[in-house]
Amino acid sequence: MSTPCLLDATDRALIEATQAGLPLVPDPYGAIAADLGLAAEDVRARMSRMQAAGVIRRIGVVPNHYRLGYRANGMTVWDVDDARVMALGEAVGALPFVSHCYLRPRFPEVWPYNLFAMVHGHDRAEAEAQAAEIRALLGEACRAGEILYSTKILKKTGLRLGRAPAAGQGG
Amino acid sequence: MDTSDLKARLLEVAQRDFPLTPRPYKTLADRLGVAEDAVITAFREMTLDDELISRIGAVYRTGTVGASCLAALAVPENSLEKTAEFVGTFPEVNHNYRRDHPHWTLWFVVTAPDTAGRDAVLDRVEAETGLPLLRLPMVEAYHLDLGFPLR
Structure with missing residues (x-):
């Protein structure tokens, strides 16, 4: 942490x-x-x-992936062996096409996936090739996975001013 | 260097290490051998007109301040618009996406000053929609978010 x-x-x-x-x-x-x-x-x-101190990760341009031609922005989710997910999460997070990579809780029966990695492709074929690369890296430690594409952005605001400070999009 | 070359160079060099100098745009301009105005104009166009960049600024480590949680609601297709609109009315919701999943169709992030405030919003969404809600707070972050290769 x-x-x-x-x-x-x-x-x-x-x-x-x-x-x-x-x-x-x-x-x-x-x-x-x-x-x-x-x-x-x-x-x-x-x-x-x-x-x-690492509170600021970087100062710089925050690109708009969609406008830069990355039309297929997929949230890939994976069910990875708990004993190996820490090391594998680091490896997935270090892939050049992964912008965010998080460990999250799973909920048996309704949500089996504990590892989340955002990928960005110019089209779905490219995003799927990226997901396949993640899948290969995870190997036997991964039981299942899916890509969830955002099909509509219903609200995307920066973090608003005038309220208590907020964190990034990690949640 | 023409405008589109300058924009491409700026996207490349200014993703990280944006200067913490009294005149950062001038520092970048000097590095690229162009005028300070040209850099500011290029950034303004990329931000406002082309929307190639969402902002120039600091990227804070997730969880540094405030408490946030990724959540998913299982919304039936016919009430997706209405539910998305309702969720979007909360000022604590800062991302709200429809995702193509057979069950979990509405994804959003709730951020509040503390976990009690965050959970109160999630509780209200759950109670007022009457829909199944997944709470997926970050347990660990692996990415460094050091910028993105633009190829």
């Missing part, structure tokens, strides 16, 4: 102010600082500290 990291109220306000994106002005950190009543250097120092 993640290492706990102490965040103060200012860090939390900063997370809230930056998770929807940095403003496209020459001095974006200064603009955020002004909104929060901080100094620009303080904003950069806090972000740098959070990055070093």
Whole structure:
């Protein structure tokens, strides 16, 4: 699990102010600082500290996979042997076409899958080839799997401002 | 470098290590040998017009702040729109997708300041729709989300 990291109220306000994106002005950190009543250097120092602590995974462009031509965005789900899922999860998460990979609980009878990996293909054939690659990597440790494509995005907002800070899409 | 080359280069270089400098767009511009304005304009076009990028900013580690949970509802086809709309009214719901599964058709993420708030939303969705609800909180994250190869 993640290492706990102490965040103060200012860090939390900063997370809230930056998770929807940095403003496209020459001095974006200064603009955020002004909104929060901080100094620009303080904003950069806090972000740098959070990055070093791993609270910020990266700072950069968040691509829109769909618009970049990745039309087949599939949630692949796998029923993987509990004794081996930790090591295999790391391996699946490291595949270049996997954007997110999580261990989640399974519910016997209704939901057998404990490993989730998001794949992105230009079309379904490519996403299916990626799923086949995951399947091969999991080998005998995997009993079953499926791909669930999103067929309609009903609501996709960034994490909203003005509310308590929220985490990424991991859930 | 023309505009489309610049956009492609920016998508490539700015996925990680976006500079934490007083003028980050200028830092990138200097690295690529173009003007600061050109970089800001390219990012603005990619964000607002082309929608090639959803934002430029920090990607926070899942679970750092707040409590979230992936959930799936078994919604019959004929009430999917109505149920999706109802689920979408909760401000704590930040992703709401229809997925093509024979049973679990509506997938969404609930995020609240703490687990009590998160569970209260899930309880309300379950009670008010009267539908089976799967609660799939993250147990472990394996990905590093260090950016995505754009080929």
